[in-house]
Amino acid sequence: MKKLKLLITGLGIATFGEASADYALNLSPGVTQLSRDIYDLHMYILWICVAIGVGVYGMMVYSIMHHRKSKGAVPAHFHENTKLEVVWTIIPFIILLAMAIPATKVMIEAYDTSASDMTVKVTGYQWKWRYTYLDNGIDFFSTLDAKSNEARQLGVRSNPEAVPNYLLEVDKPLVIPAGKKVRFLFTAADVIHSWWVPQFGWKKDAIPGYVTDAWTRVEQPGIYRGQCAELCGRDHGFMPIVVDVKSEADYNKWVEEQKAQAQKAVADAAKTYSMAELMAKGEEVYNANCAGCHMTNGEGMQGMFPAIKGSPVATGDLNTHLDVVVKGKGQMMPSFGDSLSPVEIAAVVTYQRNGFGNNMGDLVQPSDVSARN
Amino acid sequence: MTEATHEEYAIHDEHFAHGHHDEHDHHGPAKGFMRWVFTTNHKDIGTLYLVTALIMFLVGGAMALVIRAELFEPGMQYVDPAFFNQMTTLHALIMVFGAVMPAFVGFANWMIPMMIGAPDMALPRMNNWSFWILPFAFTLLASTLFMEGGAPAAGWTLYPPLVLQGGAHLPFAIFSVHLLGMSSIMGAINIIVTVFNMRAPGMTLMKLPLFVWTWVITAFLLIAVMPVFAGAVTMLLTDKFFGTSFFNAAGGGDPVLYQHLFWFFGHPEVYIMILPSFGVISTIIPTFARKPLFGYSSMVYATASIGFLSFIVWAHHQYTVGMPLAGELYFTYATMLIAVPTGVKVFNWVATMWKGAMTFETPMLFAIAFVVLFTMGGFTGLMMSISPADLQYHDTYFIVAHFHYVLVPGAVFALFAGTYYWLPKWTGHMYDEKLGKLHFWLSTVSVNVLFFPQHFLGLAGMPRRIPDYAVQFAEFNAMSSVGAFIFGFSQLIFVWVVIKAIRGGEKATDEVWEGASEHGLEWTLPSPPPYHTWTTAPDIK
Ligand code: HEM
Ligand SMILES: [Cu+2]
Numbered sequence: 001m002k003k004l005k006l007l008i009t010g011l012g013i014a015t016f017g018e019a020s021a022d023y024a025l026n027l028s029p030g031v032t033q034l035s036r037d038i039y040d041l042h043m044y045i046l047w048i049c050v051a052i053g054v055g056v057y058g059m060m061v062y063s064i065m066h067h068r069k070s071k072g073a074v075p076a077h078f079h080e081n082t083k084l085e086v087v088w089t090i091i092p093f094i095i096l097l098a099m100a101i102p103a104t105k106v107m108i109e110a111y112d113t114s115a116s117d118m119t120v121k122v123t124g125y126q127w128k129w130r131y132t133y134l135d136n137g138i139d140f141f142s143t144l145d146a147k148s149n150e151a152r153q154l155g156v157r158s159n160p161e162a163v164p165n166y167l168l169e170v171d172k173p174l175v176i177p178a179g180k181k182v183r184f185l186f187t188a189a190d191v192i193h194s195w196w197v198p199q200f201g202w203k204k205d206a207i208p209g210y211v212t213d214a215w216t217r218v219e220q221p222g223i224y225r226g227q228c229a230e231l232c233g234r235d236h237g238f239m240p241i242v243v244d245v246k247s248e249a250d251y252n253k254w255v256e257e258q259k260a261q262a263q264k265a266v267a268d269a270a271k272t273y274s275m276a277e278l279m280a281k282g283e284e285v286y287n288a289n290c291a292g293c294h295m296t297n298g299e300g301m302q303g304m305f306p307a308i309k310g311s312p313v314a315t316g317d318l319n320t321h322l323d324v325v326v327k328g329k330g331q332m333m334p335s336f337g338d339s340l341s342p343v344e345i346a347a348v349v350t351y352q353r354n355g356f357g358n359n360m361g362d363l364v365q366p367s368d369v370s371a372r373n
Numbered sequence: 374m375t376e377a378t379h380e381e382y383a384i385h386d387e388h389f390a391h392g393h394h395d396e397h398d399h400h401g402p403a404k405g406f407m408r409w410v411f412t413t414n415h416k417d418i419g420t421l422y423l424v425t426a427l428i429m430f431l432v433g434g435a436m437a438l439v440i441r442a443e444l445f446e447p448g449m450q451y452v453d454p455a456f457f458n459q460m461t462t463l464h465a466l467i468m469v470f471g472a473v474m475p476a477f478v479g480f481a482n483w484m485i486p487m488m489i490g491a492p493d494m495a496l497p498r499m500n501n502w503s504f505w506i507l508p509f510a511f512t513l514l515a516s517t518l519f520m521e522g523g524a525p526a527a528g529w530t531l532y533p534p535l536v537l538q539g540g541a542h543l544p545f546a547i548f549s550v551h552l553l554g555m556s557s558i559m560g561a562i563n564i565i566v567t568v569f570n571m572r573a574p575g576m577t578l579m580k581l582p583l584f585v586w587t588w589v590i591t592a593f594l595l596i597a598v599m600p601v602f603a604g605a606v607t608m609l610l611t612d613k614f615f616g617t618s619f620f621n622a623a624g625g626g627d628p629v630l631y632q633h634l635f636w637f638f639g640h641p642e643v644y645i646m647i648l649p650s651f652g653v654i655s656t657i658i659p660t661f662a663r664k665p666l667f668g669y670s671s672m673v674y675a676t677a678s679i680g681f682l683s684f685i686v687w688a689h690h691q692y693t694v695g696m697p698l699a700g701e702l703y704f705t706y707a708t709m710l711i712a713v714p715t716g717v718k719v720f721n722w723v724a725t726m727w728k729g730a731m732t733f734e735t736p737m738l739f740a741i742a743f744v745v746l747f748t749m750g751g752f753t754g755l756m757m758s759i760s761p762a763d764l765q766y767h768d769t770y771f772i773v774a775h776f777h778y779v780l781v782p783g784a785v786f787a788l789f790a791g792t793y794y795w796l797p798k799w800t801g802h803m804y805d806e807k808l809g810k811l812h813f814w815l816s817t818v819s820v821n822v823l824f825f826p827q828h829f830l831g832l833a834g835m836p837r838r839i840p841d842y843a844v845q846f847a848e849f850n851a852m853s854s855v856g857a858f859i860f861g862f863s864q865l866i867f868v869w870v871v872i873k874a875i876r877g878g879e880k881a882t883d884e885v886w887e888g889a890s891e892h893g894l895e896w897t898l899p900s901p902p903p904y905h906t907w908t909t910a911p912d913i914k
Contacts (some may be wrong), residue, residue: 023543024829024832024833024834024845025829025833026829026832026833027597027765027832027833028816028833028834033748036763037761038761038762038765041759041761041762042756042762044763045755045756045759045762046756049752049755049756052750052752053748053749056719056720056723056747056748059723059727059739060388060723060726060744060745061732063601063723063726063728064726064731064741065728065730067662067726067727067728067730067731068730068731068732068733069663069730069731069732070732073728073729073730073731074730075662075663075664075728075729075730076664076727076728077664077665077731078667078669078728079665079667079668079669080668080669080670081667081668081724082669084724085668085671085717085727088716088720089716089717090714092712092713093713096709096712099709100705100706100709103705103759103760103761103762104702104705105658105763107698107701107705107760107761108698109697109761110761110764111701151448152448152449152841153449154450154452154453154454155449156448156449157448157450158448158846159448160447160448161447165843166447166843166844167447167841167842168843169844173437181583186695190534190627191534191535192534192535192536194534194693194768196768196836198765198834201764201765202693202764202765203693203694203764203765203767203768204693205693205694206692207622207623207628207629207695208534208623208628209622209623209626209627209628210622210628210629210695212694212695213695227833227834227836228767228836228840229530229693229767229769230768231458231524231527231528231535231837231838233458233535233538234453234454234455234458234526234742235454236458236838236839237454237836237838237839237841237842238454238841243689280606285547287621301455302452303521303522303523304455304523306655308788312837323903335601356614
């Protein structure tokens with residue numbers, strides 16, 4: 001049914017050029033001076049192309065209408081005209097010059113990362129983003145939110161339209177203050193990623209072993225969304241970016257909250273938890289971080305991602321199991337030592353050893369994890 | 374074996390060949406399958422290339438339909454994201470190396486000797502070899518689909534470090550690339566040697582048909598860049614298996630170096646696919662406009678300048694890797710320059726049509742669609758050459774729209790146009806004009822339904838190479854998928870038209886197209902031409 005509807009809309013747009021629904025046709029002018037400058041440049045070149053197109057296609061259409069044999073046209077014999085050929089080589093040069101000058105100005109603007117008010121380091125991971133605030137030490141990961149993650153699994157047959165901001169929502173957005181010049185430093189932990197929020201006007205690659213930079217100054221508070229733009233493996237399509245731009249006062253409040261939470265996390269890591277607490281927390285952590293590959297039912301994917309259910313690691317030596325989770329393994333299994341807290345790792349390992357019918361009976365505490373870090 | 378020796382003589386010693394002809398009263402190809410295995414005849418080898426290209430076009434097309442089926446609506450319906458990535462990677466590699474490039478080599482084999490008055494290609498045994506490498510290369514590549522971990526999935530650009538995460542497929546894919554490169558280089562050497570040494574007396578360089586010119590320049594590009602690509606992928610191989618760190622930052626290497634190497638190959642590579650198309654279009658439009666090509670010499674110079682410029686613009690694929698500002702600006706200006714010779718070509722085609730007496734048989738229809746739609750791709754190319762704007766366009770569906778416009782209604786339409794144009798010459802039968810026109814209209818309408826909305830998707834923020842997307846992209850994706858299926862299935866008409874013309878049909882005259890004999894030597898030969906042509910060189914006016 002839904003398919004039929006899509007098909008009809010698809011064909012509808014094709015035939016009638018209807019323009020009502022919520023899709024966009026053009027670049028967004030964005031929310032910064034730089035993004036507007038890029039937008040203006042885009043429109044400027046677009047109109048130049050349209051003008052040239054009208055000229056060239058117009059000549060063609062005229063010729064096709066009038067210079068056809070069926071209308072009794074007799075072919076002319078000319079086959080060169082030096083003057084004309086020189087003219088239509090020089091005019092494009094001049095047009096290009098008229099494009100190159102504004103392009104140069106905007107590029108210089110885009111590259112000017114000087115005099116920034118704060119710096120955020122952005123690290124790309126398969127398949128999440130890490131944001132490190134160099135000025136105040138706040139440091140966290142940002143991954144696809146659980147609802148989208150569930151709905152995007154193969155064969156769930158969910159209705160993506162029912163998921164708010166399907167594939168464009170994260171568990172924890174990047175927060176920056178409005179009106180401040182924020183400098184970003186980009187790098188990556190595994191493969192190349194690319195950080196792109198269309199409304200900021202640019203994307204920048206995050207490359208392992210490199211630090212690249214870019215900047216933004218967002219005028220208005222708001223939520224701005226984007227995605228990874230460089231193919232980075234299986235879940236490339238599932239590592240969105242959400243930036244929550246807050247007023248300066250709200251931003252400062254947020255910073256204080258983050259600091260308080262960090263202290264609480266240190267305290268939590270010293271506590272001892274019950275099986276029920278760990279299993280509940282573990283399931284949450286598992287579904288957000290592991291289910292993408294090992295699947296919600298723990299059965300993995302044949303030939304690509306091993307099952308957790310009955311796996312030699314999850315039913316074997318506990319320390320080996322912890323090491324795999326903390327340090328990662330091989331090319332594909334990421335290390336979670338940085339991205340998950342000791343409490344979360346303890347919970348998820350407990351969940352893996354006792355869920356999916358593994359029933360090992362092990363209870364892992366945060367202190368066991370800290371010991372191996 | 375005796376067949377091969379015989380061929381050699383036919384090429385290098387006309388008199389001997391003639392003597393031979395007299396002994397056996399009719400000299401034709403050997404019979405059966407072995408004819409195709411041992412053949413050194415340029416027409417046979419041309420046919421082999423063309424048939425292979427058509428098969429690969431259908432295989433690559435089937436993969437594209439897997440992609441478009443998954444993208445028809447939001448949500449994951451049919452394939453795992455990892456398999457989706459394998460499909461995008463293989464689709465591109467197969468279309469580039471399996472369909473477009475071999476098809477143009479097929480054209481070159483068939484047409485260049487006939488166009489320049491040569492009895493065959495200069496190096497017929499190497500010709501045989503350069504074709505017969507291909508089936509092995511494609512078997513290697515296709516076999517990766519059945520390996521643990523699947524086929525390569527890092528995109529046709531094979532960027533490290535991602536590509537190095539792959540499983541067993543990597544050495545197979547790389548060896549396949551090596552073989553394809555060897556084949557291309559041998560083909561290119563053969564074309565250059567043929568054109569420089571085997572032209573009929575009087576066929577001066579500035580009398581060469583434009584198709585021959587564009588191929589000569591393409592051949593130089595191939596020889597220059599295929600080794601770079603082979604080197605880059607070999608460095609991937611040693612990084613993966615022999616502990617080197619060319620592209621591994623942790624070992625002191627540089628992942629961006631690979632991108633520079635790849636695009637130093639990759640940008641000329643896109644011109645390798647389009648320059649012969651320019652040649653085909655420059656051949657067809659004059660015939661059906663019944664007028665000589667406008668600006669022949671400026672066409673030759675424009676082709677040569679495009680060839681030269683293609684070596685110095687590669688990093689326009691890397692505006693977002695964080696090059697220094699001076700680098701960004703240099704590559705912006707250099708890339709914009711390509712628009713000048715490209716514009717000259719388009720203007721010349723329009724001027725050729727101007728005041729002609731046009732008729733609109735299928736080859737001409739495809740040629741006109743080429744000029745219109747290729748130019749669309751040229752416009753988006755110009756937009757993307759502007760580096761600050763490309764910070765938005767890069768790695769989105771806008772790019773996908775751009776390169777499909779230049780490659781599908783560009784290169785592939787030129788292949789269709791050329792096939793319809795020369796098919797009566799090759800087979801001796803007229804193709805079915807009604808079906809040809811049907812194929813044209815279905816293809817032209819659906820290719821736009823397929824690719825035009827992708828401009829909107831890219832501008833609205835949809836990244837490329839994703840298997841699933843946010844719901845605001847649903848309408849245009851649905852439309853694009855509908856176009857894809859119509860386009861895909863329309864190609865079966867083409868296959869049928871070709872088969873039908875091979876099997877029979879109205880007998881084609883030698884000239885085939887009214888007045889064509891003024892537009893090329895091939896039209897003075899019988900249709901179909903005998904197995905050996907130009908055993909005595911033709912007189913060039
Ligand atoms: C006026 C001529 C052209 C210009 C100025 C131009 C410019 C560009 C630029 C700047 C890009 C990189 C965009 C990006 O990734 O951000 C690009 C991509 C591409 N172009 Fe063109 N182009 C032109 C013609 C062509 C032609 C004739 C072909 C092939 C027949 C072609 C094939 C491609 C392909 C395949 C890509 C994408 C490669 C990839 O990332 O996978 N282009 N072009
Ligand atoms: Cu390029």
